[in-house]
Amino acid sequence: MLRNKAFVKIFSSGLQALAVQVLGSVFFYLISVYLSKDSFGAISWMNALSIFITTILGFGLEQVVVRRIAASGRSDWAAAAFLFHSVTAFFTALLVLLLLSTWGNDSVYKILPWFFVAQGLLFIGIPLKQYLNAKEKFTPYGIIAIITNSARIAAAVWLMKTNRLEVNTIVTVMICTAVAELLALLIYIISKTQFSFKVRFQAYKKLLKEASAQYISVIFDMSLSRMDWLLLGFMASKAVLADYSFAYRAYELSRLPMLIIAPVILPRLARFMAGKMNAEFEERVNSFNRVELFLAMLITLILNILWTPLVGLITGGKYGATNATEFLILSACIPLQFFINLLWSVSFGAKKYKTVSTITVSCAIANIALNLVAIPLLGGVGSALAFLATNLLQAILYYRLVNKRVMAIGLSSFAFFMLTALAAWFVTGLLNIHFMLRLLLAIAFYIVVALLSKQINKKHIEHSKQFLAR
Structure with a gap:
């Protein structure tokens, strides 16, 4: 059921x-x-x-x-x-x-x-x-x-x-x-x-008042995902923006599982946090976080092995090798985005509007500043590096907020899956084989290590299902 x-x-x-x-x-x-x-x-x-x-x-x-x-x-x-x-x-x-x-x-x-x-x-x-x-x-x-x-x-x-x-x-x-x-x-x-x-205009005014507490946050949150495009349009050529925006759209597409889950978990967290927290719910949230991160690291590993040969093939060489570095850096943000989305949903469900706004504004300002420095020096690669640094900062700040003021979220699984994915990438990269065979070996290596280490198991999956179904 x-x-x-x-x-x-x-x-x-x-x-x-x-x-x-x-x-x-x-x-x-x-x-x-x-x-x-x-x-x-x-x-x-x-x-x-x-x-x-x-x-x-x-x-x-x-x-x-x-x-x-x-x-x-x-x-x-x-x-x-x-x-x-x-x-x-x-x-x-x-x-x-x-x-x-x-x-x-x-x-x-x-x-x-x-x-x-x-x-x-x-x-x-x-x-x-x-x-x-x-x-x-x-x-x-x-x-x-x-x-x-x-x-x-x-x-x-x-x-x-x-x-x-x-x-x-x-x-x-x-x-x-x-x-x-x-x-x-x-x-x-x-x-x-x-x-x-x-x-109801009186109610509408109250709604605006409630939203105003995080209005600046929403604007700056948007700037995290599009300000790099806007600044590249002003500070670099349209061709540089084309390479970057192509890689960025691929990065956005890679977050598809997160975008599917996000509308499901936010109403559920909002309803639950209107009541009283308990240890069972925290365990389910942590299991869900672990399963999400396992998948996010796997997606990042797969896409980076496929990017240059596959994208070059389907675009006739127009993209792929030309923006491989941009995509490599942006794809490192995939697991961070999964992690941030869960932390943000927990924070928002707990009505931590003011702190959420502060984090978002701080990160967006940092992102703009980093882009202004990095774009003239490195173009699209600089913009990608600025985006990665901003995502890392955002993840750290949200993690502190949730662990101090809402619930305990484990961090060890993030480090383990990241190191396992990197090991799979480097080990298979040493082999002189077709990229599809390399992909299969890398996936097998990653999954086997995760299962043998018991970083992911049936219990985590069942708890995740219970969290989503409630």
Whole structure:
């Protein structure tokens, strides 16, 4: 029974991650191979800036709304308030961008408002999506997003075959699919749920007040994942940004298991931490952390063995060897991101908003400072090193917060799995064999060592299932 519950939640959450991350990455892979590096770099920059703007507009409401609705059945009004906020903010920002685009002659800034429209329409749909996520109804949006993202890929393929794939047609496709996604989500919400669009303005003010405590945190958290793109766009060539953004999208895709799990564990932690902690729950959280880290290190090992030969093959040599160093450094952040996500979820569920905000702001400022120093010296490699250093700092600070003020989280498994993965990488790298055979040997070495040392066992897996199923 526990196994079935856990599987259903993970599978339904996985539909969303599949649509957004996997299909989204396929779309950008197609345009990266077809377009020049300069054009792809420009698209990556405008898309990153548009996402950054919508994050600013969100005012930190996204996580607060999920926590409120998940923790109490009487807080559904929060989603309606967030929807009102999103619509108002979108049209205000669009008007400003359109006015600004008339002042300059740079074609990038003239197209920027339309990239913002594509991201802004998705931003409007976030309150509806989060309403469903808080109710642990992941499947509806997952199906909608799979259909619209598949349509986006189909449109890109058709444009490639007809030699019409360019920046203008790409943004047109993005806008059309965003409109379709928003309309489908609205239709489902209206016809299948008890969602009320009535906005209680006094309650909305209280929601803004609650979110304001972590608003700066949300902005700076976003800067951790996109500020490097923005700074590279200003301080380096579009070709350098293209190499870096390609490697970064692959890194983002590698976090797919974490993105599947994250919407499942946050509502569960929010509900449990509204009550009283106990030793049994802590044991389950620690087992879940151990299993996650085992998988995260394995993913990092696999991707680094495959990167240069496989990516070079599927991109015709355009990417792969050219950005292998960037990817190697970024991929080292994969286990850190799994670890940070769990620690952040525990901290957020325990309402440690102020400390979470302090950590996020401190790390984001450090990231910006490191990028400003490293990009002129090392370009994309410097940006990747800055990102790795920032992730390490963030993991240390969250670990201190959780262990001192919430619960004890073990750290020994992180060190063990990291050293085992490094040993598998170096030992198999000494062999002069085909990369696929090296991959199989490395996986076998890593798993056998983990099992023989009992760092991962059946008990850990069962406790993880119990944590996810409750």
